[in-house]
Amino acid sequence: MEIDKVDQIIDKHNGEASSLLQILLDIQSKNSWLPKEVLGRVSEKVDVPLNRIQHIATFYKAFSLVPKGRHQVHICVGTACHVRGATRILDTVEEATGIKPGETDLDLKFSLETVNCLGCCALGPVVEVDGKVHGKMSPVKTAEVLKIYE
Amino acid sequence: MARLSSPEELENFRQEILSKRDPNRPCISICAGAGCIASGADEVIEAFKAQIEKEGLTAKVDTKGTGCPGFCERGPVVVIYPEEICYLQVTAEDVPEIISHTIKEKKVVERLLFVDSVTGEKAIHESDISFYKNQERNVLCNNIKIDSKSIDDYLAIGGYSALTKVLSKMTDVEVLEEVKKSNLRGRGGAGFPAGRKWEGSRNAPEPIKYVIVNADEGDPGAFMDRALLEGNPHSILEGLIIGGYAIGSHEGYFYVRQEYPLAVENINLAIKQAQEYGLLGENILGSGFDFKVFVHQGAGAFVCGESTALMTSLEGRVGEPRPKYTRSNIKGLWGRPSVLNNVETWANVPLIINKGADWFTQIGTESSKGTKIFSLVGKITNTGLVEVPMGMTLKDIIYKIGGGIPDGKKFKAVQTGGPSGGCIPEDQLDLKVGFDELTKAGSMMGSGGMIVLDEDTCMVDVARYFINFLTDESCGKCVPCREGLRQMHRILTNITEGKGKEGDIELLEELSETAVEASLCALGKSAPNPFLSTLRYFRDEYEAHIKEKRCPALVCKELIAYHIDPDKCTACMICLRKCPADAIIGEKKKIHIVDQEKCTKCGTCFEVCPSKFGAVTKISGEPVPEPIAEEKRTITKKSKKESKKK
Numbered sequence: 001m002e003i004d005k006v007d008q009i010i011d012k013h014n015g016e017a018s019s020l021l022q023i024l025l026d027i028q029s030k031n032s033w034l035p036k037e038v039l040g041r042v043s044e045k046v047d048v049p050l051n052r053i054q055h056i057a058t059f060y061k062a063f064s065l066v067p068k069g070r071h072q073v074h075i076c077v078g079t080a081c082h083v084r085g086a087t088r089i090l091d092t093v094e095e096a097t098g099i100k101p102g103e104t105d106l107d108l109k110f111s112l113e114t115v116n117c118l119g120c121c122a123l124g125p126v127v128e129v130d131g132k133v134h135g136k137m138s139p140v141k142t143a144e145v146l147k148i149y150e
Numbered sequence: 151m152a153r154l155s156s157p158e159e160l161e162n163f164r165q166e167i168l169s170k171r172d173p174n175r176p177c178i179s180i181c182a183g184a185g186c187i188a189s190g191a192d193e194v195i196e197a198f199k200a201q202i203e204k205e206g207l208t209a210k211v212d213t214k215g216t217g218c219p220g221f222c223e224r225g226p227v228v229v230i231y232p233e234e235i236c237y238l239q240v241t242a243e244d245v246p247e248i249i250s251h252t253i254k255e256k257k258v259v260e261r262l263l264f265v266d267s268v269t270g271e272k273a274i275h276e277s278d279i280s281f282y283k284n285q286e287r288n289v290l291c292n293n294i295k296i297d298s299k300s301i302d303d304y305l306a307i308g309g310y311s312a313l314t315k316v317l318s319k320m321t322d323v324e325v326l327e328e329v330k331k332s333n334l335r336g337r338g339g340a341g342f343p344a345g346r347k348w349e350g351s352r353n354a355p356e357p358i359k360y361v362i363v364n365a366d367e368g369d370p371g372a373f374m375d376r377a378l379l380e381g382n383p384h385s386i387l388e389g390l391i392i393g394g395y396a397i398g399s400h401e402g403y404f405y406v407r408q409e410y411p412l413a414v415e416n417i418n419l420a421i422k423q424a425q426e427y428g429l430l431g432e433n434i435l436g437s438g439f440d441f442k443v444f445v446h447q448g449a450g451a452f453v454c455g456e457s458t459a460l461m462t463s464l465e466g467r468v469g470e471p472r473p474k475y476t477r478s479n480i481k482g483l484w485g486r487p488s489v490l491n492n493v494e495t496w497a498n499v500p501l502i503i504n505k506g507a508d509w510f511t512q513i514g515t516e517s518s519k520g521t522k523i524f525s526l527v528g529k530i531t532n533t534g535l536v537e538v539p540m541g542m543t544l545k546d547i548i549y550k551i552g553g554g555i556p557d558g559k560k561f562k563a564v565q566t567g568g569p570s571g572g573c574i575p576e577d578q579l580d581l582k583v584g585f586d587e588l589t590k591a592g593s594m595m596g597s598g599g600m601i602v603l604d605e606d607t608c609m610v611d612v613a614r615y616f617i618n619f620l621t622d623e624s625c626g627k628c629v630p631c632r633e634g635l636r637q638m639h640r641i642l643t644n645i646t647e648g649k650g651k652e653g654d655i656e657l658l659e660e661l662s663e664t665a666v667e668a669s670l671c672a673l674g675k676s677a678p679n680p681f682l683s684t685l686r687y688f689r690d691e692y693e694a695h696i697k698e699k700r701c702p703a704l705v706c707k708e709l710i711a712y713h714i715d716p717d718k719c720t721a722c723m724i725c726l727r728k729c730p731a732d733a734i735i736g737e738k739k740k741i742h743i744v745d746q747e748k749c750t751k752c753g754t755c756f757e758v759c760p761s762k763f764g765a766v767t768k769i770s771g772e773p774v775p776e777p778i779a780e781e782k783r784t785i786t787k788k789s790k791k792e793s794k795k796k
Contacts, residue, residue: 020466021449025408052467059468059625061450062408078370079565079601080527082615088753095730095750116452116619118409119373120185121525122222122533131411133188139754140728 001031006038010045017048020056024063032072033064061113069104069111071149073097074128078117081124085138089125090114092139096146109149153428156436157314160429164305171306176211176253177231179294180240183218183380184412185373186225190241191215194226197242201249211253214303217293217381220535221281224264229276229294236276237262267531267553281532284550286513288521289497290374290537293381298416301423304384310429312500316392317437320503325396326352329499332507333519338364338455338492339568339596340672341518341585347489350479352397354487359399361390362483362490364460365406365413368452369568370619372599374523374535375493379406379413382497383420387443389499391430394441397489402443405460408450418445452569452623456671457490458482459625470625471671492597494523514540518584522598528565529604531556538583545579548602559604562703563687567596569616569623570676572683573609592683594676608705609688610695614642616680624673631674634665638681647708650696655685700771707751710770714755716741716778718765721785725755725766739785743777 009026013019023042028034034057043050057063075090094100097110104111120126123135127142134145154160180186180195198213221227224238230252237248240262251257263272264279273279276294296303304310316325330345351359363386367375378386390402406414421443424430432440446464453459454469461483463469482488498520502510511519518540524547526536531553538547544564548554555561563573572593574581581587585595603612621635638661641654662678669675685692694700701709714725714734719741726734726742733749736742744755759766 016466018464018466021463022446025447025449055468056449056466059451060448063449079569079599079615080371080533082370083528083601083603083607083612085753091750091752092730095752115409115450116368116623117370117372118184119367119376120188120222121371121373121527122185122225123188124527126188133184135188138757139730139752140758143730 001027001035001038003037003041005030006041007045010042015046017046020046020048020053021060024053024057028063032068033066036065064111067104067108069108071110071130072128073110073112073146074115074118075101075112076116076118076120076124076126076128077114078121078124080117080121081126084124086125088139089127089137089142092142093127093146096143110146151426153426153431154435155428155433157318160305160310160314160427160435164308164311167302167306174232177214178211178248178253179214179216179229179231181218181225181227181294182215182298183222183225183293183377184410185218185222186227187412189222189225189239191226193242194228194240194245197245198249201245205249207249207253214297215299216296217298218377218535219276219294220290220377220537221279221532222535223533227294228262234275234277236264236274236279238264280553281534281536281551284546285537286521286539287537288501288513289385289494290377290381290523290535292385293377296382298381298383299419301384301420301427304382308504309384310388312503313388313391313429314435315503316395317435317439322352322396322398325392325503328507329396329502332502332510334495334498334502334510335518335585336492337494337498337522337597339594341595344491344495347479347491348393348397350477351399351487351489354480356486358401358486359397360483360486360488361393361397361399361402362460362464362488363390363402363404363496364455364457364490364492365404365410365417366448366455366460367407367410367493367597368455368623369597369599371527371565371601372525372568372597374525374598376410376413377523377535378493378497379410380416383413383417384424385497385500386493387417387420387424387430389496390443391434391441392499392503393489393491393496395439397487399487399489400440400442402441403464403483404443404445405448405454405464406445407448407454414445414447421445451625452619453625453671453673456673458671460490461488468625470627471673473670494598515582515584515587517586518595522583522595524583524598524600526552526600526602528601529555529559529607530602540584541582543580543582544574547583547600548579552602555602555604559606561602562605562607563603563609565593565601565603565612565680566599567594567679568599569619570594570673570679571596571599572679573603573612573687574683575687592686593679606703606705608646608701608703609684609691610642610701611646611703611705613681613684614639614646617642617677620673620677624677628668628670628674630665630668631670631677634661634669635674635677637661638665638678642681645692645695646701646706648695648699648706650692652696654696655689655692659685694771698771702770704768704770706770710751710768711746711774712744712749712751712753712755713767713769713774714742714744715765715767716743716783718763720763720765722760722763724758724760728754728758730754736783741778741783741785743783746774 458472
């Protein structure tokens with residue numbers, strides 16, 4: 001990610017340390033992950049020690065310090081989805097992609113994450129791929145949905 | 151447009167909006183909440199717009215993407231005004247028929263109506279549907295009436311009239327007294343009286359104070375705040391401004407969880423609109439009161455729903471809770487007095503101001519006033535958001551509104567209060583919902599998640615699930631929570647995997663006691679609840695797992711096996727083809743058997759086996775029968791006929 005784009009985002013938030021989370025979220029949404037040199041730049045511009053930024057970037061689940069795949073697969077494992085069989089959906093996706101939650105495959109095709117609730121409990125179990133929610137999933141349907149993505 | 155500079159100007163402007171609107175003009179409201187969008191509401195909205203244009207009706211018919219009315223399971227939900235005809239599960243293909251039938255000929259499209267699963271009767275209007283009929287919707291009711299992105303719509307239904315009342319006719323003390331009198335208790339979980347919290351901040355000497363909306367709705371299985379944020383953001387904003395006025399704060403914050411992008415979008419838009427209209431910013435409606443609002447997004451940390459952790463996160467730090475020697479309404483955000491309330495609490499404030507504390511206290515029980523929104527999910531026929539007066543029984547909520555358990559299954563328990571709540575069994579279903587009543591039963595109100603569990607749910611697995619969730623979400627600051635929960639999770643996992651041993655239950659109880667007594671914040675203090683409440687009501691299930699290595703609900707993977715009943719199998723090949731592990735041996739006209747070595751227990755065979763055969767079964771606590779001998783597997787024509795006769 002180019003440094004001037006990072007600077008733009010920081011300037012948008014007036015370079016305030018209290019907006020660190022918002023700055024990192026904006027960078028993450030533009031770049032899909034947080035490279036080390038970007039964190040360094042944020043530290044410099046906002047005048048906050050790098051270790052505090054690393055602390056934030058590792059504490060909150062939304063941030064990633066490694067590159068992400070082309071498609072973000074989020075399996076909802078919230079309670080409503082859990083009692084309707086989310087574990088089996090997760091197993092299916094792990095089987096099909098060969099990766100576990102938090103991992104990205106070698107071709108950078110899929111990144112897999114579990115999430116705690118997407119608020120679509122009525123449609124559980126739910127799988128979200130690149131922001132699109134697929135509801136009322138079964139292992140068979142899940143395998144079919146994954147095939148759509150290149 | 152120019153800023154409105156007095157309450158009269160706002161009233162005139164409201165009349166102007168109303169005068170331009172014809173109540174008899176047809177309006178198609180389509181739910182544009184996240185649930186319905188997931189079911190294809192976007193395409194339906196586009197299809198309506200295209201069809202209306204195609205038929206040249208643009209000048210005669212309005213379309214609206216509205217907030218969530220709560221009946222997400224049957225989405226996309228469409229309501230047609232002025233008749234208030236309610237269609238469920240509408241797809242883009244249904245659109246031409248709705249336009250030609252309902253809009254042009256004023257007829258009802260029967261097949262899209264709600265059918266009562268018990269009586270078989272069809273309901274035309276929203277108010278006739280059993281799911282809605284038994285609710286009392288004071289907060290949620292406007293969601294379907296307004297375009298969530300339009301401030302004019304909110305003004306048209308009387309929006310911001312509470313704010314004008316407060317600014318023109320009430321002193322800050324009067325506002326505070328009214329809220330105190332209403333006995334409004336915090337909807338986020340703890341149920342602390344909002345008025346008392348406000349008063350503490352108001353009386354604090356520090357001149358700069360803050361008001362904050364806790365929209366970090368982290369409880370899995372709860373989405374009422376999302377529905378309000380997305381559907382009616384102005385109602386929350388109005389409540390927040392009134393709160394700011396009452397305590398003397400000029401700065402407000404929304405802290406919205408990152409998983410709700412649409413909520414962030416709608417709230418930001420609402421703030422922008424309110425600023426343009428002069429309802430936010432300097433000298434609001436000429437009253438001399440200044441107020442500004444900022445939106446912060448969370449970044450995926452459950453603990454940030456805890457008040458002090460949320461404030462730390464707002465300051466741009468890691469969301470770790472702080473010890474509460476001094477309450478945060480005295481010393482909160484940046485060490486200043488801060489009133490933090492949940493979304494639903496703020497949304498109740500304009501209602502209390504408009505209708506009065508006396509009206510509010512008529513609803514509910516002795517100690518819990520008003521209505522509460524619950525998200526009724528899990529194994530329940532009518533899934534969605536329900537708003538009921540405090541004091542309704544769990545039974546009424548689950549059976550009268552929720553329509554009971556689907557697929558003829560038996561009710562087992564209802565889990566309330568989110569991850570730190572507890573499970574309430576069948577014999578306690580006459581319990582009235584309220585803050586104190588639920589706590590007495592070993593659960594809690596929490597933010598209002600209500601997850602219904604049927605006989606297919608293993609209670610040990612549920613406890614393990616919640617403890618796992620909380621272990622993951624523990625911030626790691628204090629030892630009883632960080633280490634205690636980790637050990638509890640380990641023991642519970644062992645039990646569900648058949649490695650449980652005598653003494654495990656006692657050890658879990660000991661760890662629970664330590665976490666309850668010694669944790670820093672509410673997350674750790676209440677974390678053992680799911681274990682303690684399931685143990686209290688379902689001890690036999692724990693014992694079956696530990697002593698007999700049996701999972702009575704047939705859920706725990708390591709304790710069950712899949713088996714094909716040779717008498718029922720018709721060798722239809724469906725399970726064999728679908729099995730992802732190639733663990734099913736068989737061929738045409740040859741009874742299938744499960745290769746237990748290869749089986750990953752994914753359950754696909756169980757799911758795909760046609761219900762008329764029902765040949766795949768789950769076994770737990772007993773050895774799997776030996777597969778039938780090779781020579782007996784062939785199905786002869788005769789036996790095939792016989793099975794057909796059956």
